[in-house]
Amino acid sequence: MALSFFYLLYSGVMIFLHFPELYWGKVGFQGHPAIFKLEDWGISWELAERLGDRRWGRNYHYLFAWIFVINGLVYLLWNGVRKEFYLKIFPRFSELSFKNIKRVFIFQIKFSVKNDDSMPGYNVIQKICYVFVMFVLFPFMIISGLAQMPAFTAISPELIDLFGGRQTARTLHVVCSLLLVVFFIVHLVQVFASGAVKQVRAMVTGSYVGSKSEMEVQK
Amino acid sequence: MKKFQSSLSTKRVRLSRREIIRKGGALTAFLMTGCDSQFYKPPVLRGGLMGIADTLTMATQRSLMSNDQLVQEHDPREVTQNFPVWNQSNPEDEDYQRLKANGFEDWVLPVTGLVNNPVSISLSDLKKMSRRTQTTMHICEQGWSAIATWTGTPLLSVIQAAGGIKPEAKYVMINAFGGWYEGYDMFDVSHPQTILAYGMNGKDLPAGNGAPVRLRVERHCGYKQLKFIKSIEVVSTVEHHGRGTGGINSDFGFHWYAGA
Numbered sequence: 001m002a003l004s005f006f007y008l009l010y011s012g013v014m015i016f017l018h019f020p021e022l023y024w025g026k027v028g029f030q031g032h033p034a035i036f037k038l039e040d041w042g043i044s045w046e047l048a049e050r051l052g053d054r055r056w057g058r059n060y061h062y063l064f065a066w067i068f069v070i071n072g073l074v075y076l077l078w079n080g081v082r083k084e085f086y087l088k089i090f091p092r093f094s095e096l097s098f099k100n101i102k103r104v105f106i107f108q109i110k111f112s113v114k115n116d117d118s119m120p121g122y123n124v125i126q127k128i129c130y131v132f133v134m135f136v137l138f139p140f141m142i143i144s145g146l147a148q149m150p151a152f153t154a155i156s157p158e159l160i161d162l163f164g165g166r167q168t169a170r171t172l173h174v175v176c177s178l179l180l181v182v183f184f185i186v187h188l189v190q191v192f193a194s195g196a197v198k199q200v201r202a203m204v205t206g207s208y209v210g211s212k213s214e215m216e217v218q219k
Numbered sequence: 220m221k222k223f224q225s226s227l228s229t230k231r232v233r234l235s236r237r238e239i240i241r242k243g244g245a246l247t248a249f250l251m252t253g254c255d256s257q258f259y260k261p262p263v264l265r266g267g268l269m270g271i272a273d274t275l276t277m278a279t280q281r282s283l284m285s286n287d288q289l290v291q292e293h294d295p296r297e298v299t300q301n302f303p304v305w306n307q308s309n310p311e312d313e314d315y316q317r318l319k320a321n322g323f324e325d326w327v328l329p330v331t332g333l334v335n336n337p338v339s340i341s342l343s344d345l346k347k348m349s350r351r352t353q354t355t356m357h358i359c360e361q362g363w364s365a366i367a368t369w370t371g372t373p374l375l376s377v378i379q380a381a382g383g384i385k386p387e388a389k390y391v392m393i394n395a396f397g398g399w400y401e402g403y404d405m406f407d408v409s410h411p412q413t414i415l416a417y418g419m420n421g422k423d424l425p426a427g428n429g430a431p432v433r434l435r436v437e438r439h440c441g442y443k444q445l446k447f448i449k450s451i452e453v454v455s456t457v458e459h460h461g462r463g464t465g466g467i468n469s470d471f472g473f474h475w476y477a478g479a
Contacts, residue, residue, distance in 0.1 A: 019362035026293075026356065029303045029363035054361060055472050062479060063272040150290070150358045151280045151478030154438045157291040166356065166364045 001075070004068040005184065011060040012177060017052025020045060022174060026165035035171065065145065072138065088121055089131060095124040126190075133183050137176055144173040257389060258406060261475040262457045262465040277476040286410050290437040293354045298420055299365035302357075304427035310397030310447050323431035328377070328415075332392075332453035336382030342417065342431055348372045348380065351414050359441035360477065369435050370418030375409045377451065387455045390465065393434060396447040402457045402465040402475070403436060403443075412437045415448065439477040442468045 020038035021030070028034065030045070038048050079085055095101075104123045122130065146152045147159045147169035163169040191199045259278040264270040310316075318326050327339040340348075354368040378384060378391065384405070391408050394400045407413055413436045417424055424430045429446025436443050443466075457465035469475035 015362070026297065027299050027363075027365050029299075029359075029365055031301065031303075032363075058360060058473065059269060059272075062276055062474070063268055066272050066275050148358075149280070149479045150440055151284065151438045153356070153358075154288045154290045155280070155283045160291065166358060170362060 001068065001071050004064040004071065005180075007060055007064040008068060009177065009181065011057040011064065012174075014053045014057030015061060016174065017048045018054040018057070020048040020052075022171040023167035024165075024171060025167055028167040028170075065142075069142065089127055089134075091124050091127040091131070095127070100124060101128075129183060129186075133180065137180055137183075140176050141173065141180070144169045144176065148173065257404060261469070262390060262402065262404075263463065263469070263475070273474055273476065276474070276479050280476075280478045281406070284406075284438070286406065289412055290355055293356065293366050295354050295368050297366050298354065298368055302365050302367050302419075302428065303359075303363060305359065305361075305441070307397045307399070307447070308427040310395075312396045314449075315396040315447065319426070319430070326431050328432070328448065329450045330377060330381040330453075331450070333385040333388035333455060334378065334381035334383065334453050335385060338381045340377065340380065345372050345377070345415065345432070346417060349376045351411070352418075353412055353414070353435070353437075355412070355435070355437050357441055357444065360473070361441075368418075368420050369414065369416040370421075371414035371416035371432070371435065373411065374403075374413045374415055374434070375411075377415060378408065378453070381453075384453050388453045389455050390453075390457055392452045392454050392457065392460055393445050393448060394450045394452070395429075395445050396449050399445060399447070399467050400460055401434075401443055401445050401467060402454075402460070407436050407438065410436070410438065440479075442473060443477040 017038075019030075020043065021028070021034040022036035023032055024035050039045060043051075079089075101124055104125050107123075108125060143159070144163065147163050148166055153160050153166075160166055160169065163172065259281050260274045261277060265273060323342055326342050328341075328345065329337070329339045331337045349372060350370060351373055352368060352370045354366060356364050356366050358364045374391070388405075390402045390404055392400060392402045403413075413434070415432050416435050417432050419425060419428055424433060429448070432448045433446040434444055434448060454460075457463060461467055462470040464470050465475045468477070
């Protein structure tokens with residue numbers, strides 16, 4: 001999943017560099033009023049085009065999109081059947097009070113990554129983030145990607161109308177990918193801060209092995 | 220199989236839009252129910268995971284598609300004023316320059332290969348055949364998009380003017396000046412919006428956009444929309460053209476199927 005995320009991002013950047021402007025609405029091309037130009041950030045069109053590689057980018061973008069989607073479906077099915085989402089990821093109603101979220105937020109800001117005693121597993125902000133990423137951002141990436149495909153315009157013109165145009169879909173696809181990058185960085189920081197080796201071991205084996213005191217907290 | 224053949228081999232040239240759609244539908248029905256895997260995968264598969272991904276993309280899209288579906292047609296008022304000119308804008312071929320100097324009066328379109336009755340169609344004859352005008356969006360794989368009104372002859376009508384295809388025919392290879400060429404399967408060939416366009420925004424097709432005739436195959440990205448068309452050849456295999464992958468773009472490593 002992380003590998004395909006990395007390759008999707010990398011190949012996406014390669015594709016973007018080959019046409020480093022973003023537009024809003026149905027049409028957009030070099031010379032059309034853009035809402036974002038890489039040129040304004042000191043990277044000329046020519047330089048960006050040299051850095052990018054849309055042939056390589058397109059090929060790998062689709063390859064890893066498939067790996068990502070198939071992986072994601074297996075993950076959803078597996079965890080859905082085992083009620084893992086219900087038990088661990090979906091926030092409880094009792095957690096969703098403003099007071100509680102504020103408390104956890106302050107806790108996080110202080111970079112105190114020791115487990116909060118009152119809450120085993122993920123805290124409420126983590127839960128909200130994970131739900132948002134898995135059930136909002138990922139599907140949004142897929143749908144805004146599909147909306148850019150000419151074959152899908154034929155299959156479902158509604159899809160492109162939903163976005164208000166192909167260029168809007170393209171722009172939102174890029175914006176959404178930036179949100180995912182932010183999430184990914186924060187996620188990595190959290191993993192490292194809370195002990196990368198233990199966390200990765202837990203990801204692979206499925207059970208978290210901490211020190212004795214942490215184990216008690218988990219209970 | 221009979222349905223499939225009849226849809227492409229009638230000798231009538233004039234077809235109403237409804238008829239084309241109906242025939243396209245019959246073709247699709249055949250292809251969907253038939254065991255013909257060429258509908259779901261490119262003519263030549265790339266090796267390894269890339270070939271699998273190509274097939275997954277094409278098969279998924281194709282399984283959702285039918286020739287009854289038209290791509291969105293826009294209001295002519297939405298036409299992009301300065302439509303971009305990309306790739307070659309003036310092929311250097313001597314032949315092309317000679318035709319261009321004469322206002323393309325001597326331009327003829329040979330339709331050869333696995334057709335029952337090979338023909339050469341002049342530009343004025345092409346304009347007399349059934350006509351379709353559509354305002355559609357050109358989507359370039361680079362990222363840009365622009366809207367134009369295209370007027371032309373359905374490719375299906377041109378193939379039918381050549382007596383339709385022989386049973387072993389699988390792909391239509393279109394050659395262009397400047398050494399460009401692309402292959403298309405019968406599903407795309409028989410789509411009602413697949414036209415050989417000679418008009419753009421109510422005028423003759425401008426030089427930079429592929430004069431005198433270009434292809435519009437609306438369910439694909441820009442690189443399948445061949446400009447400066449020279450000849451049409453119906454084939455059973457793509458391996459004798461270029462590097463044998465079915466098109467100049469796939470020769471250079473792009474997907475043959477440009478629906479994504």
